[in-house]
Amino acid sequence: MKSVFLSLFFLSFIGVFSAHAGYEVGDVVGEFDLLNVDGKNVSLSDYDQEKGLIVVFTCNHCPYAKLYEERIIELHKTYASQGYPVVAINPNDPEKVPEDSYGNMKKRAKSKDYPFPYLFDEAQDVAKNFGATRTPHVFLLERTTVQYKVAYIGAIDNNPQSAESADKFYVSDAIGELANNQPVKVTETKAVGCTIKWK
Amino acid sequence: MWKKHILPRVAIIGLLIMAFGAAEGAIPVMKFDEFQSKVLQRESDTLYVINFWATWCKPCIEELPYFEELGPNYKGKKIKVILVSLDFKTNLEDKVIPFVEKKEIKSDVILLDDLDYNSWINKVSADWSGAIPATLFLNPEKGISTFREGEFDRESLNKQISQYL
Numbered sequence: 001m002k003s004v005f006l007s008l009f010f011l012s013f014i015g016v017f018s019a020h021a022g023y024e025v026g027d028v029v030g031e032f033d034l035l036n037v038d039g040k041n042v043s044l045s046d047y048d049q050e051k052g053l054i055v056v057f058t059c060n061h062c063p064y065a066k067l068y069e070e071r072i073i074e075l076h077k078t079y080a081s082q083g084y085p086v087v088a089i090n091p092n093d094p095e096k097v098p099e100d101s102y103g104n105m106k107k108r109a110k111s112k113d114y115p116f117p118y119l120f121d122e123a124q125d126v127a128k129n130f131g132a133t134r135t136p137h138v139f140l141l142e143r144t145t146v147q148y149k150v151a152y153i154g155a156i157d158n159n160p161q162s163a164e165s166a167d168k169f170y171v172s173d174a175i176g177e178l179a180n181n182q183p184v185k186v187t188e189t190k191a192v193g194c195t196i197k198w199k
Numbered sequence: 200m201w202k203k204h205i206l207p208r209v210a211i212i213g214l215l216i217m218a219f220g221a222a223e224g225a226i227p228v229m230k231f232d233e234f235q236s237k238v239l240q241r242e243s244d245t246l247y248v249i250n251f252w253a254t255w256c257k258p259c260i261e262e263l264p265y266f267e268e269l270g271p272n273y274k275g276k277k278i279k280v281i282l283v284s285l286d287f288k289t290n291l292e293d294k295v296i297p298f299v300e301k302k303e304i305k306s307d308v309i310l311l312d313d314l315d316y317n318s319w320i321n322k323v324s325a326d327w328s329g330a331i332p333a334t335l336f337l338n339p340e341k342g343i344s345t346f347r348e349g350e351f352d353r354e355s356l357n358k359q360i361s362q363y364l
Contacts, residue, residue, distance in 0.1 A: 063255040097257075133348070134330035155329075158315045161287050168315075190320040192285050195258060195330040195349055 022131010025187040029148040032126045034119035037109040042117045051083030055139040057132040059090045060108045061099035062194035065135045076116045086116040091127030096197040134193030154189030228310045231319040245277040247337040253285045254294045258350040259332040265353045280306040288312040
């Protein structure tokens with residue numbers, strides 16, 4: 001009996017340590033409310049007419065975020081009109097990376113003419129709730145009647161160096177499937193990126 | 200006439216072979232399958248410390264000296280450090296080689312040239328999201344396979360290593 005309890009005790013630890021922190025595909029997304037580069041706040045509940053959201057954790061400094069910047073803009077240009085706009089969130093601590101400060105976010109958004117909000121997750125709570133680990137890191141959300149659920153987590157495509165050389169377009173494919181009321185085939189992918197700079 | 204020219208030609212060809220041979224020998228470029236068979240699945244009683252980094256990754260660069268110290272610090276122990284660069288292959292000549300030379304990196308360096316990340320990241324570790332730096336501690340004979348995403352400082356790296364040696 002004792003050994004059973006001991007095993008349960010250790011199993012509970014394994015559970016704690018192996019538990020995937022943050023949202024998994026299918027999870028309901030909680031409200032967030034963050035400061036945008038235009039000085040106003042943007043919250044998830046502001047998006048009450050959309051079919052879904054392309055939430056991208058990204059930043060100014062990371063070379064991989066830079067490589068994907070144009071592709072993130074293109075995603076918004078292609079899919080916002082179809083009901084799937086981009087919301088970009090910078091989760092990095094500017095104390096660690098000054099290039100990712102709110103002031104520099106404003107500059108970046110302006111110089112690149114971001115057509116989507118670029119939000120500052122200063123407390124890093126939103127990144128933690130989502131379970132974001134790197135930049136860029138995409139969470140594609142689909143809206144059910146009253147709430148948003150996670151439909152896909154991962155990369156935009158399978159070639160960071162050049163969009164032309166990619167031959168798997170994970171986010172576009174997932175949106176296409178959602179739009180056709182089909183299950184998303186590839187719900188999770190992994191990709192190299194910069195670690196999020198936690199406080 | 201013929202004899203007069205052959206020596207310089209041989210010398211030039213020899214130099215070319217040396218130059219290219221040396222460059223290739225210094226930093227092998229591998230696709231994931233080759234990396235898997237030559238590094239991850241190598242049978243050995245040595246502790247492999249496999250660090251994934253890139254010249255563009257600041258926290259990676261900051262922790263590299265601690266990995267470089269492992270060789271001298273654990274002299275006589277069965278430990279081998281392999282620094283796996285995830286830089287693009289197109290940056291081998293202009294970024295990776297100059298970096299390795301400038302920093303006088305002594306550990307083995309490999310450039311893992313496989314951009315279809317989702318096809319192989321889980322084969323390194325299911326615990327890896329893909330963010331770098333990331334490090335795998337591997338000794339199949341002793342059943343050691345520990346993965347960590349994120350940077351080390353000197354103390355935490357040595358603490359980790361001392362568990363295995």
